[in-house]
Amino acid sequence: MADNKKGEHDAHRQRVYNRFLSEGLDGFEEHNAMEFLLFLARARGDTNSLAHTLVNHFGSVANVLDADINDLQSVEGVGQSTAVVLKFIPQMCRYYLDSRVKNLKMMDSVEAVAEFLRPKFFGLTVEKLYMLALDDKRSLIRCICISQGIVNATPVEISKIVAETTKCNASGIIIAHNHIRSTCLPSSADISTTRNVYSAMRMIGAELVDHLIFSDTDYMSFTDTKYMETVKQSLGLR
Missing domain, CATH: 3.40.140.10 (Cytidine Deaminase, domain 2)
Structure with missing residues (x-):
């Protein structure tokens, strides 16, 4: 049974990867985009339900990424590593944009x-x-x-x-x-x-x-x- 679940999650992730590669994020709903981001924090397992929980709890992807790290970790299923990845994203975006104009x-x-x-x-x-x-x-x-x-x-x-x-x-x-x-x-x-x-x-x-x-x-x-x-x-x- 566990192997079946693992196979289902892996297959689902591959479908999401393929969709991203063919469409980009533009067509993703907020919980889909959040789920894709959570793939970076969790190498395996179901991230869909946690994505829904986070978006529903904070109201939007932006609010999730702007949330205090302690508030993130107060959500069931969010440990330190997941919270760190979520806090890393806005800073990496800022670093990327800054890098484009630094010259x-x-x-x-x-x-x-x-x-x-x-x-x-x-x-x-x-x-x-x-x-x-x-x-x-x-x-x-x-x-x-x-x-x-x-x-x-x-x-x-x-x-x-x-x-x-x-x-x-x-x-x-x-x-x-x-x-x-x-x-x-x-x-x-x-x-x-x-x-x-x-x-x-x-x-x-x-x-x-x-x-x-x-x-x-x-x-x-x-x-x-x-x-x-x-x-x-x-x-x-x-």
């Missing part, structure tokens, strides 16, 4: 900056603040993660930005952060951060070129909108 050097347009930075925010469940240090030709010197968590313009963040700018001998910088499950419109804290960084850059002879905010589906640029002019005016600049 981009010229940050001379908002589009180029957005193309370079978007992968760094893919699938994140916390806010991160990045800084791009640029030379006088807008070529990238270095990309630095300044902070993780809510961006609130703390003195530590500003001092780190100043220190990194000086260390890189940058003539200009771009800062960028993400909003979690929200629009990319700037909050009052975002505008305050921009003003403080702009002022700090002027004090050391550098320029805040732009501040980009990324949502799950879009981004905005302070320079391409009214917000950078508003920041300059608040500092008495034109």
Whole structure:
């Protein structure tokens, strides 16, 4: 009986493999895609029922992959190795996307900056603040993660930005952060951060070129909108 079950599971897996090879994931229902992913965590056995359980429990594949590892392991049938594979996938996707743009050097347009930075925010469940240090030709010197968590313009963040700018001998910088499950419109804290960084850059002879905010589906640029002019005016600049 056990051998029969094993044979059934193996045959089912082969059918799923064949379907993926011929169609890709586009035609898969969420539980089918989750089942295929669970093949990576479980070399043998039934993963279909666990796939249904996970998608039903969390509501979607995205919610499964975004879930805390302890929450994943609280689901019956999910051990550490399975939870680690599930948490690995978004990070590997981010690594892949980042790898595709890592050789981009010229940050001379908002589009180029957005193309370079978007992968760094893919699938994140916390806010991160990045800084791009640029030379006088807008070529990238270095990309630095300044902070993780809510961006609130703390003195530590500003001092780190100043220190990194000086260390890189940058003539200009771009800062960028993400909003979690929200629009990319700037909050009052975002505008305050921009003003403080702009002022700090002027004090050391550098320029805040732009501040980009990324949502799950879009981004905005302070320079391409009214917000950078508003920041300059608040500092008495034109």
